[in-house]
Amino acid sequence: DAKTTQPTSMDCAEGRAANLPCNHSTISGNEYVYWYRQIHSQGPQYIIHGLKNNETNEMASLIITEDRKSSTLILPHATLRDTAVYYCIVRVEGGAQKLVFGQGTRLTINP
């Protein structure tokens, strides 16, 4: 699985959109981008995933650049409960079901 790079920490005001970047410059054509988050030492929680098209669900939006070398997770209206560590993970379909976590981005939502 390709390596990902994320900023160590970010801040965002409550009610604003939180944009979390992820660099995955060595991604292969058949690898998907996945996002998980971990709130205060709870078990990680799935957020969203995508291959090359932008994706949106009830939690977030995922924007993947045309060259697929980077992506951005968007929380459209961040709340205090979105304070967490966010992990960007690249996965190849059909590969072993193992998640490799980096250090992630610690997102703090400020009131």
Add this chain to the structure above:
Amino acid sequence: NAGVTQTPKFQVLKTGQSMTLQCAQDMNHEYMSWYRQDPGMGLRLIHYSVGAGITDQGEVPNGYNVSRSTTEDFPLRLLSAAPSQTSVYFCASSYSSTFQVSGNTIYFGEGSWLTVV
């Protein structure tokens, strides 16, 4: 439907003691795994299982044993605890042992906090 259940939630061990962290899932998931998370770090894979009777090593297997006698249970054993094994342990499960995009989310338990003194 309880999801992934881990016990105990907190445990303090003395160096050299042994213990077992229990993990059970009621979703008939094929794949189960154990991760550890040290302070300020991401999760690291210890062992995983792709089905009953089949286990394999992850990134950091030393000092840990696992077995998978049933689909539901995947206990993690520390044979002789060391202070370096002080960590938070997470059990996880998913429907399939191979990564499939549709409907194959990995579910995590709430974690077990282990301190070895």
